Amino acid sequence: MSKPAARPSPPVSDEVRQTTCYMCACRCGINVHLDGGKVKYIEGNRDHPVNRGVLCAKGSAGVMQHLSPARLRAPLRRTGPRGSGQFEEISWDEAYAIAEGWLRPLRETAPERLAFFTGRDQSQSFTGLWAQAFGTPNYAAHGGFCSVNMAAAGIYTLGGAFWEFGQPDWERTKLLLLFGVAEDHDSNPIKIGLGQLKERGARVIGINPIRTGYNAIADDWFGITPGTDGLFIGALIHELLRAGKIDLDYLARYTNAPFLVNAEPGHEDEGLFLRDADGKALVRDRATGALCPFDTPGLRADLAADLRHEGVRHRSALSLLADAYLSDRYAPETVAPTCGIEAGRIRALAAELARVAFEEEIVVEQPWTDWKGERHDRMIGRPVSMHAMRGISAHSNGFQTCRALHILQILLGSVEVPGGFRFKPPYPKPVEAHPRPHGTARPGQPLDGPHLGYPLGPEDLLIDDEGKALRIDKAFTWEHPLSAHGLMHMVISNAHAGDPYRIDTLFLYMANMAWNSSMNTAETMAMLTDTDENGDYVIPHIIYSDAYASEMVAYADLILPDTTYLERHDCISLLDRPICEADAAADAIRWPVVEPDRDVKGFQTALVELGARLGLPGFVNDDGTAKYRDYADYIVNHERRPGIGPLAGWRGPDGEAQGRGAPNPDQLRRYIENGGFWIAHIPEEARFYKPWNAAYQDWAVKIGLFDAAQPFVFNLYAEPLRRFQRAAEGHGDIQPPEHLRARIRTAFTPIPEWYPPYEETAVDPDAFPLHALTQRPMHMYHSWGSQNAWLRQITNAHKLYLPAEVWEAEGFREGDWAYVTSAHGRIKVPVARMDALNGKTLWTWNAIGKRRGAWALDPDAPEATRGFLLNHLIGELLPPRGDGMRWANSDPVTGQAAWFDLRVKVEKAPPGPPTEPAFPPLSSPVGRGPAIVRFGEEFK
Amino acid sequence: MTSLPTTTERKLGLVIDLDTCVGCHACVVACKGWNTVADDGAPLSDVDAYGPDPVGTFLNRVHSFEVTPDDGGAARVVHFPRSCLHCEDAPCVTVCPTGASFKRAEDGIVLVNEDDCMGCGLCAWACPYGARELDLAAGVMKKCTLCVDRIYNENLPDADRVPACVRTCPAGARHFGDLGDPESEVSRLVAARDGMALMPECGTKPVNRYLPPRPRDVTSDERLDDAAEGSDRPSGFLGWLDRMLEAL
């Protein structure tokens, strides 16, 4: 009997449109298949530099995101009390009029009374420009609660960070160390890379309290105790120094290891570099004994220098580093108990690092010329690479831990070399080439410069003469001087407290602040709804742009509904967070592959319109008419500097220019024809040693990444930190307030020194003996996934995993529930046992728990009854100290939210749902999702 | 016909590398996305999609197991994708009363002809691997088709004529090919990495193979030697450094 075979060659779709995914920040290229004008199927774009055809679970589920029942339908005006979720739909004209009515008077009188924070923004160069034009100093995206430790430590040390700004040399590396990474932004590239390593038989080592995901496939697992990586890395450095396994040539040429540091105790310039009259740091030439500027060609820099200059002792930065790390404090035996890792394993890992770096060195036969004009016959690589993410950065000692990690890489000579860690253009870029922060608001005027930047010393702080913060989030103050990404997590509580001042309008975009992105969630909701003695809201106006009925929507007064990512223009720009590769510069667009079927608008287009209505400079022509029709028009025609715009591809009137060139009206069409992205490959000679490679510098200038070549050295020793530390010691005009001096002295060491995470010292370790962490599920993006019919089935309920030790000690059984208590609060959750877990650590998946009634889900959805957040346990402030002061639960250097410092205790609870705390349900502005989904029916 | 072919010309199947799978569920969703819009066959429905008790049809699911080594080593986690193994002795086929289930003689793919299926569920009972799911909305049996509508699809470029799950897997943990041909890439992988059949005791002779995770936590007692006497003290280190720089 013959079988009716499946039709072997069905047509897949009518049409494929290529754009960029936005189910997360990785920004992969996608092929969107349309059938009868409807989105049918999404797959990865094989030609795209980011994902090369693959797609993650979220990306493939984009269809369901696009069809989510939680999509907003039209602008909304609040009708019930804040937090109720009651709204009426209004027209865009009404919405603009309301917003304009609130914002215009602020701009004219006190622009700082607008706080504009933009969450998971992929258009920061645009939203920042808007805020600058408005004149408020209060602008940032979400980096402050995300990974600014990583970003800042990277910039101050290497001129660039891990994150998505660099990558292991996946093709060549032989040993990869992953510190505290569950998923990261470079979601698909990391997976592709790990797959490549596995295929080549290269080794992967996971340093993580939890052994899932990437750490599960790592060949070796170091189940470190949270917050102690600084010690662990210190011990590796200790071992390498002891054995002399460091790359002296690399250190001498490419780093500030030979810089001469004033080592005269008590001297006014103690800890600062010896500089010549031009301000150039000096080093000692071993050949001549002379002190010369560090960039002198032909110099043999003395890494061991210890000399007196004009009677003042100066020592090389490397020798100070040796003092610090060869101390017993960092001996493997000393750190072992704190880190929860045997000393022998630490020693063995150090030995392995040394062996692979120095005995398995690799060579790329490619001559190149360095910044001093010296020609090198070949490129020598140390095939050891590292990658790290929030596991080390989301601690209050994270900045220094990240720095320590970079120092480990530098000592091994494995940054920007074949087989090591490689940057993606436009990184690395010296910290000096990054902007300084600006925060001076003037009525009716734009801000004096870009909001965010990298302070080089106390004079760059944004404080007034009394030391009071200029910004609502108190970024760039003594509390966290290097808060390069702002502190979005402090905005609501500061605005509520009126400290440093009151604001009028809180304008948020794409951030679920009433739920998973806040610490102290219940309190945040209370602050958003709190009223003053007149019964008015303490934060008078809240405007919010979301695409979906999230928890945050319920707490705003005016909602500007965004489109889904398949319905709007977007631009993934080199001015912002580009999608470059180590071997190429690249940028990309999104474009409406389908038109919205409802009254929603791309948020950026709404901002363009609002900017024009408010007459913001840069948004109106001289005659006051709107400068841009919409965001697409802006993308094509805006010029940041002459010839430099949001997109680098197909510039110039004929579209032939790359990087630099006049706006090209046809630019977006060219992008679309090319699959939605543009890529320019780095010339062969320029691929490695980027900061010191003349060919790279020239190329970067040519395509407009920089305006001038800017070779620099890596900062083993971070002089800017010393400037703050010095101020805390009582030097200089601008000094920290008394209560912060001690902590600045210990936290701002120019050579990283480990200190225990703050929560550990603020709470009784016996009362809260355990650490509690979250991890990102690879198939969910924060709170977005739960509205997705496919993704939510994978994880709509979750458990808190307890290590065997705790499980047995407390007598837990399968199906049990527990109370988890921190100094801040208590939750009730279901628990499960896990053995492949650090013995002092509990963990769960992040952001699965949902508020009842949100996201168009049934109020009894498991997300609400069995899902939960650890956020209820985490305070944005630490418990009061002896002196009554309350420190922020943040890194003292950058203000990074210390999510992973959390200490808890756990005990049995009566079994069964719901999880606690349980909040009253929200009413849904979009109703509920359909009972049954049969996606695909319409195409049969 | 529900009798099995005695031999098949090819044995197409998947080889899944448990050493590389990070458990990301990409293959799960790509499979759902492709197969729910498949040209023939009912959609893979999701019942109570936004409610308290969602139940949808998936042809591929990823479990996470914890394995505690017998020798007392550290426990480890293995992510484990599970779909139809296109068994040579497929019991799901022989039990089917309607002839809806069949195994193709040309390539060994096990399929369900939904036009014939009466939804009795017996084939799912017969499958040891949980690879068949009855779609609750359509009432017909669903299973992995090995993306038969992709692998021969002349409307797709050559490179895309692989299963959706294989094409999408970011880590490259899924391989597709002819396991009947000892020279094929997949057969070589199986030979080199000691590829396993699941539950051989069930006698199903699965075509798909799993590559076991490689050994982990291989401890060494390597230890670096001091660079020079006293180099474990800053002063000794600086002395060593000085000598090294002299020699450079």
Add this chain to the structure above:
Amino acid sequence: MHPAASVIVFTTLSGAGFGLLAFLGIGEPAPTGLRAFWFYLLGYGLAVAGLLASTLHLANPRNAIKAFREWRSSWLSREAVLSVTALIAVAPVAFGRVFLGQDWPVLGVIGAALCLLVVFSTSMIYAQLRTVPRWNTPLTPVVFLAFALAGGAILAGRLQAALAALAVLGCVQLAAWIVGDRRFAQAGSDAGTATGLGRIGRVRLLEPPHAGRNYVLDEMAFRVGRRHAAKLRILSLVGAVVLPGILLATLGTGVVVTAVAAILHLAGALASRWLFFAEARHVVGLYYGR
């Protein structure tokens, strides 16, 4: 396995019905006229009601007719074909007895054999499944046949046969339970073989592939508490074997006694059949830590 009511009712009722028809077929008893009519109505009624109940189990009954196609390989198909054949084969004898007062013993025996074959094929649907070790033993058809014969004998009012069948049923049922309790372990599947990871160490499910239910779990991952099962076993044995046996042995085979004995027996049989499913562990549970 999920103890689906439709399947439990089907197998139990149709078993008893075919058992009764088998006894009628061999002329034990061989009633005629109205009495025959009632007997055959009962036999057909039970058999057909059971078969109809079984179609409730189909998710796509439109295609039920296609179930006759694969009798060469599929026990379910054989069961379908055989049951229709048996019901047809029994018809002339029934017709003869009810309307013509005639008996055709050879045809009757053939019909009886077919009836038992139906029961056998039903049991083989389960017994053939290596995925459910508890079922995958020759005791499965034996128990099914014993139930059919005991139920048939009671309904047929054959005292000796009923007592003998009940005795046998009691024994094979006990044997099936005792043997069945060990079958899963004997079959050799565990989380280690299911995942292939047993070569590394002890395997335990850490996280299921989806948070909620799915078809496979609903259908195959049913677990019944050990104590609950033990209680049900006793109830079922008492109901299906002991009480009917005592009743019949002491009070004979009058209509009322037979009816009570039959109801008790069928109730016990339903409990046994419920346990047959509920206690059966499918190997797929190993992937779900169940």
